[in-house]
Amino acid sequence: MPAPLTILIANRATRTFGYGFVAVLLGIYLKLLGGDDAIIVASLGISLASGAALNILVGYFGDRFGRRHAMAGFGALMAASGGLLAVAPRFTVALVALLLGATSPTGTEVSPFLSVEQSIVAEVAPEGKRTRAFAAYNLLGALGAAAGALASGIPTLLAGGVPTTADPLRPMFLLYAGLGTLAAFLSLALPASVEVAPRSNRIPLSVRSRGRVKRMSALFGLDSFGGGFVLQSFVAFWFYRMYPESGSVLPLIFFVAGVLSALSFIAAARLGERFGLLETMVFTHIPSSLLLIAVPIVPGFLPALGAYLARMALSQMDVPTRQAYLAGIVGREERTAANAATNTARNLAQSIGPFSSGALVSALSLSVPFFVGGGLKIVYDLAVFSTFRKIKPETL
Template structure:
């Protein structure tokens, strides 16, 4: 199956808009919660609720996405996300913000990893061959990280509104989340215009995974669970809270920092594709990820915001190099008709881990130390990388055999 150029442009545009919204929410959510007078514990619960909703949606996309229809699924996911954003902008009580996060599948991690992405990634490999697959995923992630970066930069919107209009600070934050909802809603006409070529060529009532694919997916999903729980301690909203509480950094400063971080992520995706050709997908995943975790361990030791920001940016230049490579690796190791399920299952595991960790991270910040989640997350990620290399270094994708 090959998607026509119009469909590809619509998918890329929808993903870019979603990334803009996600990048903005990742920076603003923790600051918004603080201005509502809610604690770090509430922030953790809100993050977990949003990721819990996202996990449920990924489960639906994994098992029923192709049967529902890819276009229809994308429309429903987009509408619910936008509706949750509106409720988030209007709420004040902690329980209402939690409900809005659950309904809207709110992602406070600063990076889009939801059900819409699962469906898009199941389609993407059919647009290229084995040799070009990793580059295709690199370009897709490049576009999304540009969106994440611009979204982080847009986190200065509340301060701009206060400066330009004299608006109350909390009202400015509410307006910013209405913009967030609008960015998501803008994806509706894009997905509505997808052609029949975006659907699976022939629907099956029940997918039967091959024994080899099942074995690979089980092993790699268990490892992804460790990595995702670690990542849940390091979400953008939690990191924003850390910089705000530790150094008094403003929303504009933090937004600019995350803009720089997403630019580093975007450039690293192109580097990952180049490096994978030379040393292999698994080696690229592992030997760029471990140094990023070592850099993360140094951030709680930084004496001021400038040093912490430099260390953070260096870390972001490496941490995302495993994203296009692992996506490409998983899609290479399963059959074409298994890709929606494989993409969905690995994302489901990742979102489940993300949903578990923030509540504990919020507690660690309140009860132990502000930097405790950074240390825990980094240590877990190093353990994951070593286990991944030991388990998969000899299992090569087609282009490396």
């Protein structure tokens, strides 16, 4: 494995470990700081919207500013977010930390790290092994998130039960700040070879790539809008509110979900090489969306948990295949801009989801977002297959 890829994977696993426990604890922490259910759900979109704004800056300036320096800056934002959350005396102050765009309510990447890293992974991957490189990158990231989800149980263990105040959770956000600092140093440890040749002007997308990226961005945005209704922080909060008995086992639940997601990346790489990237993206994603819709329908905690875990075993198979597919339909020097464009569309659309979800929760019930989110994702699957089925990536 090339040295840059090793550092990238270590960096991603470091960050996703933090994302893993923050995603489980964030909604509960905001509730303990005095937030209302619907407002908490809506507020999860703040970090996503800020992350989308940062992605726009990456698309214009990322390669010119320097990939390593940009990533180090994002690590510093992650550290600042964790520090602010750790000392927040009330709900409104915690919202300021979310505005920095470096706190993930999804359990996965929301910051501009992804746009830069995806470009580097595509370049340092061995020839013909791009999908496997993305699978390894996402696999270790998912395992980091799973370990982080398990670590979210530390406050419960130390408190001798599910915390009833915010204070037992504060040290976890200090840990998150430390992980952001480590991510910044790992970014600076990357070799100079990951940088592209300096240019005074932004590299524009070719006419062909621009059309592809526009269509892909719109469709990825639709998928992420649906995902915004059911962020991992929301799902953890839903179990916490609907099944209070789940409070003590939430860390284990999301650890198992993370491991299942990680294992799915291995299968996704092989399926993508055998059946095609687009086919793997679509035909694993539709069943996962149906299982998502089933979560609030099935009766009782254990059946709901079973549907959710089955969904998580399938839902992330489209991630490495999607990343490899996009890298294969644009040129090398276009990848950072293409990744920034699609990730910005994803983040912007996903950020709208929690606000819409909060409105649905306020008007109807806490379970409605599962139906809307799952339905939108199925529409995306059908649309992306219809739009891109004739466009083949250059290499896998």
